[in-house]
Amino acid sequence: MKVLVINAGSSSLKYQLIDMENESVLAKGNCERIGVDGLITHKTSDGRAVSHNTPFPTHKEAFMEVVKILTEGEGKVIDSVKEISAVGHRVLHGSEVYKTSTLVTDKVIEDIFSFSELGPLHNPPQATAMKACQEVFGKETPMVAIFDTSFHQTMPPKAYMFGVPYEYYEKYSIRRYGFHGTSHRFVSGRYGQLHGSIEGTRIITCHLGNGSSISAIKDGKVVDTSMGFTPLDGFIMGTRSGGIDPSVVTYIMNKEGLTPDQMSDLMNKKSGFLGLSGVSSDCRDLWAAANEGNERAKLTLEIVSYQIKKFIGSYAAAMGGVDAVIFTGGIGENDNAMRALVCEDMEFLGMKLDAERNKNRGEIKISTDDSKVEIWVIPTNEELLIARDTMEIVSKLK
CATH class of the missing domain: 3.30.420.40 (ATPase, nucleotide binding domain)
Structure with missing residues (x-):
């Protein structure tokens, strides 16, 4: 199985294509200046590097260029986009709703948008990128959302509650959420393997x-x-x-x-x-x-x-x-x-x-x-x- 990993920002789209048979990175790159003009930089595992300017009015055009550079020309690493079995999206904030990684549906994308007040810089472009990804890859290609906040959802209330009136937790979900969850989870899991x-x-x-x-x-x-x-x-x-x-x-x-x-x-x-x-x-x-x-x-x-x-x-x-x-x-x-x-x-x-x-x-x-x-x-x-x-x-x- 080959998985495309996406980390989208408001004006950028970082990606890695990983072959899960041996967990090797086939290629990685970044689409920059989305909504301004556009630049893609791309590197393959065997050392090939490609970089060129191309217009990215929206995230959709960036995804189209990612598909093109993975399947054609100097940076080609696969023959067809159909070789990509799934797309994994990094998402900043899952609020208290998403405690684990989740298969992306229209409802999940709506929820990610709805958490924008909690993650104003990250959630909107990440949800936008999911919609753009669906348009380019089609809904038949499954997508998964991995939330930075999920790993921390095991914290007890005594650790995540703040000393402000309780009503603000009830009204606005004000609490400790924690971030970098994917990193903390990866290294602690790796220590568990070593131990x-x-x-x-x-x-x-x-x-x-x-x-x-x-x-x-x-x-x-x-x-x-x-x-x-x-x-x-x-x-x-x-x-x-x-x-x-x-x-x-x-x-x-x-x-x-x-x-x-x-x-x-x-x-x-x-x-x-x-x-x-x-x-x-x-x-x-x-x-x-x-x-x-x-x-x-x-x-x-x-x-x-x-x-x-x-x-x-x-x-x-x-x-x-x-x-x-x-x-x-x-x-x-x-x-x-x-x-x-x-x-x-x-x-x-x-x-x-x-x-x-x-x-x-x-x-x-x-x-x-x-x-x-x-x-x-x-x-x-x-x-x-x-x-x-x-x-x-x-x-x-x-």
């Missing part, structure tokens, strides 16, 4: 990138996670503030005369690494600046590592202990200095980092042999998880 079983384990997964979140996972089920009602909550990220005293929000708004939308923009796009350091939203730039003596860059790195430590400690308390801490995501997988900062002085919790092992990349245990808590780097693969879920659901249709 022999996910049952009886207490895992803390740290997805660290431009957007970051941490989850507490007990027996394979999420009991708490750092992102909240939106992906803004938690700890500082590339341009996001993370959790702050709510009074700071109203105070800045009053002082600066900002509207709610302007304040949201400030916390989502101008804060975090960028706002604190004044240097960059990229962690690599912060390390370079800190090594050159930039005190604000150094402080920013200290703040993020300190905040991550606090989440690890609190989640260990919530689960009555911890068996493994997993690092993943762009920073988690590649920034050994950040991992070292986070693990520093954590021996009291049973975490002992092996400095030599920590220099490596790829899937590796980086704790010492006598560490009571295992520390791992496990590269995430959200596209593969989406493809696996898609295959599992579609296989049951036959």
Whole structure:
């Protein structure tokens, strides 16, 4: 079975074609500038690269070009679109309705649109992309929706409720949802494979990138996670503030005369690494600046590592202990200095980092042999998880 994995944005359409016989990526690419003009970049597993400008008035034209580039010319990897058995779509928000990956129907697409207030930047284009996909592939090609929020739906109310009047949960579904669910699920599942079983384990997964979140996972089920009602909550990220005293929000708004939308923009796009350091939203730039003596860059790195430590400690308390801490995501997988900062002085919790092992990349245990808590780097693969879920659901249709 070949599965096409789609991650749609308002002006982009990222894709991977995966052969599920050996879980290999046949080709991947990105349609950019949808609604503006259009550019597609495409790479095959054997090293061929194709890139050209082509008009994408809507997502439909982008899908048509994806089909064309997969089946014709320099980037061809299949003979016919009929070789694609199913399409798996990444979806940001499933509200409380979708607790697992789901076969896409017209009702599912309507629901995804209806959750747009919860995911205003992602849900509308993702639902639009599903409709466009149906038009290009036909309804006979099954589609599956994989929700970022689903994995976190096992959280108990004591973890997901906020301390505001209960009526706002009833009226507006205000609660902690959590995000990066496909990544947390993939790496915790992979640890379960490496460990022999996910049952009886207490895992803390740290997805660290431009957007970051941490989850507490007990027996394979999420009991708490750092992102909240939106992906803004938690700890500082590339341009996001993370959790702050709510009074700071109203105070800045009053002082600066900002509207709610302007304040949201400030916390989502101008804060975090960028706002604190004044240097960059990229962690690599912060390390370079800190090594050159930039005190604000150094402080920013200290703040993020300190905040991550606090989440690890609190989640260990919530689960009555911890068996493994997993690092993943762009920073988690590649920034050994950040991992070292986070693990520093954590021996009291049973975490002992092996400095030599920590220099490596790829899937590796980086704790010492006598560490009571295992520390791992496990590269995430959200596209593969989406493809696996898609295959599992579609296989049951036959």
